Amino acid sequence: MYRSHTNGELNAKNINEEVTLSGWVHKIRNKGFMVWVDLRDRYGITQLIFDEERTPSEMMKLASTLGREFVIQITGKVIERESKNPNIPTGDIEILVNNLTILNEALTPPFTIENETDGGEDLRMKYRYLDIRRKSVRENLVFRHKVTIAVRNYLSNKDFVEIETPYLIKSTPEGARDFVVPSRMNEGQFYALPQSPQTFKQLLMVGGMDKYFQIVKCFRDEDLRADRQPEFTQIDCEMAFVEQEDILNTFEGLTRYLLKEVNGVEIGDFPRMTYDDAMATYGNDKPDIRFGMKFAELNNLTQHKEFNVFNNAELVVGIAVPGGNSYTRKEIDKLIDWVRRPQVGALGMVYCRCNDDGSFKSSVDKFYDQEDLAKWAEATGANKGDLICILSGDTNKVRAQLSALRMELAERLGLRKPGEFAPLWVVDFPLLELDEETGHYHAMHHPFTSPKPGQLELLDTNPGAVKANAYDLVLNGNEIGGGSIRIHDKNTQGVMLKHLGFSEEEAKAQFGFLMDAFEYGAPPHGGIAFGLDRLVAILGGQETIRDFIAFPKNNAGRDVMIDAPAFIDDEQLKELNIKLDIQA
């Protein structure tokens, strides 16, 4: 037996007990006649003491050979510590060692195993197994486990059944690129890894499983942006005989439970907002509502003077920055530079200071008088001491720009508080989205989403105006879940696929099995999927998903620790009936 206790559990109650402990040498303090070692494992740190007068001399000698991260086993007696450490549970005691065994030596690690490490991202990823020894990373992984077990038990208690769907499925041209898997046994054919279990969960509803969930890996072969992973985890859910209201209530319940169980935060009914309102009020379909700075559309209050920048704009829109009048001219100029950066893309920014004496001072005083500016302040809700920031231009662009500014300012002002949680349902999403490049419409959620009742006809005349039974759950400015009520009859699904540009043959080849299934008694159904990586990060008060994944890949889709992907044998290629096709 390697240990009688872990390194997190001994305290004053155990004094005088003989114990056996194992773990890693976290720190060593060697005074010659005495050696202190902090012994670490997942559960905590226990102080060991080797004392010339009380520890056998060969053990004293061995102790002085220890290095950081050596794996050791000791036996000894629990004694009271002279200088207690109130910061750790084992801080009242130490172990007077009488026997030491070195279980494994260790090279000096390439970075320090501390919360604040000296290792850069690349080094930490290459030696991820050492990175995981750091308390902060380890606690993130344990936190993730706590979230998933809470999700599973909550849903299971609500009669949901976790059902595994297959990973080796069929490639569909819709959506992102598939990862594919050549089939050795079916020459020239390929499996695809699922982008989501969407069609399978719908088939489970046709199959009468009624309430399904699964915590499941999904795969997308996309060009990776920062903080995107080619493999990611979803909490995937589907229910039969439900309307949107049933789904919202069920998963609001789950989210409330998690916030209570995992974060100890009680939240009442989640607010709801239409997609159109979210775009108008926050310029964004996943607004962070922990703070205000709501958009005020100012067309009526700005387009009556000679200022052509505003007069020619489709939208003039402003926000009030609390306390922003304290910014110096230089600081405001920097803000203007910020919105002009290519990542944001505004051409400029009009501002208006709200002075403490009730007067206003704007960058467009030439055109607007105090009365005009007072109306702007009223519309944006600006108080004395605030700063009004106004952008103008094409509606979609200017909303995105002002949203970016709003988030940036909130970050600077400390309004995005990690311990505060503000969930929000965004509902009534458009069914279709115009691809500006191709001029084609594609499904905003996915091709299985049902239009709102009575709107199917609009598809021909005004496709962009059709609203869907689709909803997102937003938490602190992040989309943590999204779903829809599905189409459940073959005809509607056919119309939908036609509008998305599928020929009848393509529709049959790709989704024939689903449309066939709809003919054998498909119940009304709908569902939702949560991005687990992001959900866990946000519940954990952070925004970097990589810190909540045990073995993440880098932005080139590589695992730098195991060095994958890699070249494979010609023999292997041959068996799979493929060869490389590389342009020199």
Added chain:
Amino acid sequence: MYRSHTNGELNAKNINEEVTLSGWVHKIRNKGFMVWVDLRDRYGITQLIFDEERTPSEMMKLASTLGREFVIQITGKVIERESKNPNIPTGDIEILVNNLTILNEALTPPFTIENETDGGEDLRMKYRYLDIRRKSVRENLVFRHKVTIAVRNYLSNKDFVEIETPYLIKSTPEGARDFVVPSRMNEGQFYALPQSPQTFKQLLMVGGMDKYFQIVKCFRDEDLRADRQPEFTQIDCEMAFVEQEDILNTFEGLTRYLLKEVNGVEIGDFPRMTYDDAMATYGNDKPDIRFGMKFAELNNLTQHKEFNVFNNAELVVGIAVPGGNSYTRKEIDKLIDWVRRPQVGALGMVYCRCNDDGSFKSSVDKFYDQEDLAKWAEATGANKGDLICILSGDTNKVRAQLSALRMELAERLGLRKPGEFAPLWVVDFPLLELDEETGHYHAMHHPFTSPKPGQLELLDTNPGAVKANAYDLVLNGNEIGGGSIRIHDKNTQGVMLKHLGFSEEEAKAQFGFLMDAFEYGAPPHGGIAFGLDRLVAILGGQETIRDFIAFPKNNAGRDVMIDAPAFIDDEQLKELNIKLDIQA
């Protein structure tokens, strides 16, 4: 709202309530003036009644248009049933319908949605979503969910952390064939799908996670035998600072918990048996010990006469078949034919009847007298009325043959009782196994398994004799789990890989990251993995894993429902920098 109740919950307490129900039309009985419908969902069946005198006439009319598997919604009043059905929880009541809505029509299903269906395997798989509507399949999936949630909660309560390991990893030539995934972003390179998370879970131990588990999909591109799937699910576990005894106790605890929780069966300490004993006593490393028929080695009692078949045999071994003396001569001849089938491969079988009067009658009476035969009976434990069956030949072959016969006879005699559970630890497996084709040794468990202390040296002189710290958990004649204590130092791992035929470069390229990790303070560790598909089937009292998988593949690795694998676009191949290489 589609329903106020499910179809499994209404009973006499609800009489006179107005309810709304939804579900599938399971059965219809139409008497003209009255129509009865069995309405089905996952939760049960509720009887609906449409009555000329009490149901609106347009609803009566609509009811007569219903067909099997139509999806409907009704409102009505719960009334007492005249002829009660004590077999179902809702059997005391029925619903007097006043409103009926057809939510979706249904084509006549290609097979009946009953436990005993008229659909063959192929048809059931093509329409798996209809197959799942059958109570037996549905209950298997719910059962599987119950097992997994019990596993997760048990392990979680024991401080295990479920950690997701990556699916896109690196191909290794060891073991079975990998499924590979071409990387678009890394030209000419491939990911591999994991055959198991073995190296990752070991790295998690090096990373100090201490107790890991994961219920995880694994992939093997093997030529499929009956009841093998290219993707399968493991309960994968690993612990640090453990010896074999710790692992055995922990997972005996888990298995005992499952048997109690899921099957309501209490089992005491699991027996243990060495691999050598299992082979000698049952001819098999996964013996079904629900019944006896233990092997008796009869060399000493048979090789003293003129019967050269026995005299020339490496092993003469027999079993006593309880009550087997009742077999007719014809039946025994059939048994002899059975062991001679190519799948078993015996050349013949010697038998000996144990008559009720204490006399014996054998097929080799020419060579052996009553005294000899009495000794055989004593050795095999045969009583009056039994039949002794004896095979002879090469030890390994004859053991496998007699084991097959033992299982076949037990099956015929009804000794393999589904409700009875007999777990068994088989320990002290050989480290290496000789591949008879190539003459090379390969790892019996895997290359990371540690040899028993002090046996490393034997590798050079007698590799087949080296025993490993490896163990299997056997349940009712099936291996449900297997694992080992791992090597945790670089040198031993290097020696092991060398013995398995890896050059130093190959070892570094494939497992360098693991061996590097061993240099940075690797703790002693070990683990186990359970085959979830099989475990669930056996706990469910069945042996066909396919019935416990929602969407299984057939023996050619195809999903016949979605028709995968399939050909993919040339465009897609091009992006992946591969082309097909098919011999015409």
